[in-house]
Amino acid sequence: MQYLRIQDPWNxxxxxxxICLPYEIVRSARRSLSVQITADGKLVLRLPYSVSDQxxxxxxxxxxxxxxxxxxxxxxxGERCLQSEGxxxxxxxxxxxxxxxxxxxxxxDKMGVTYGKISIRxxxxxxxxxxxxxxxxxxxxxALLPEELSDYxxxxxxxxxxxxxxSPRFWxxxxxxxxDYRLRRKRLREYVF
Numbered sequence: 001m002q003y004l005r006i007q008d009p010w011n012x013x014x015x016x017x018x019i020c021l022p023y024e025i026v027r028s029a030r031r032s033l034s035v036q037i038t039a040d041g042k043l044v045l046r047l048p049y050s051v052s053d054q055x056x057x058x059x060x061x062x063x064x065x066x067x068x069x070x071x072x073x074x075x076x077x078g079e080r081c082l083q084s085e086g087x088x089x090x091x092x093x094x095x096x097x098x099x100x101x102x103x104x105x106x107x108x109d110k111m112g113v114t115y116g117k118i119s120i121r122x123x124x125x126x127x128x129x130x131x132x133x134x135x136x137x138x139x140x141x142x143a144l145l146p147e148e149l150s151d152y153x154x155x156x157x158x159x160x161x162x163x164x165x166x167s168p169r170f171w172x173x174x175x176x177x178x179x180d181y182r183l184r185r186k187r188l189r190e191y192v193f
Contacts, residue, residue: 003144004043004057006064019071019191020144022088025056033059037070089140093120096143103154104136111177113161127153127188130160145191152184 004023023043033051036044045056060067100118108115116135123129123139130136136157142150155177163170174181 004060006061006067019068021067021071023060025053027051035060035063035067037067037074039074041071041074043067043071089122092143093140096120096138096140100138100142100154103151104158107151107155107158107177108161111155111158111162111173113158115158115161128157130157130164132164134161141191145188149184149188149191152178152181152188155181 002023003020005020021037021041021043023045025045025047027047027049030046030048032048033056034046036046038044043060045060047056047059097118097120100120104115104118114134116131116133119135119137120140121137123137126137126139127142128136128138138153138157142153145153155174159170159173159177162173171181178184
């Protein structure tokens with residue numbers, strides 16, 4: 001599965017806060033190009049045989065307002081792309097694991113905390129969680145985020161190793177490591193499952 005990253009066409013959110021859509025190119029004996037967002041959030045580019053992949057992607061980026069509008073409508077209805085535990089998600093999880101381990105170790109050392117095991121799951125409403133035993137669970141969709149936002153999720157969960165709540169003391173722990181955590185938190189809210 002290939003992905004197309006589309007920046008916010010209205011510049012209503014900070015740079016880097018963009019949408020990453022799986023896409024498919026379908027060629028046929030048609031004369032024109034078209035874009036479609038399927039019910040599961042996939043972008044389908046329909047084009048004539050004579051049009052190259054790059055021309056199709058350029059066409060999609062020129063129509064990014066339409067794409068983002070329709071993608072957000074589908075997301076608002078609670079439909080998600082890449083819903084199944086198919087090969088694509090397993091591949092993403094395998095690639096994410098070493099990155100997560102490296103980043104978690106970096107921030108755990110910086111914060112002076114320990115943790116149990118790291119799990120990568122298909123969480124429906126959370127980017128991450130921390131159990132009372134110190135086990136860390138992360139959503140596989142972290143792989144689709146910019147690094148600064150996935151780092152925020154990691155630091156947030158590691159801060160629970162010090163404060164198992166969201167008290168002012170908890171947020172001080174997060175702020176100590178990421179002084180701009182409020183901006184990162186706000187940007188993270190722009191991403192949909």
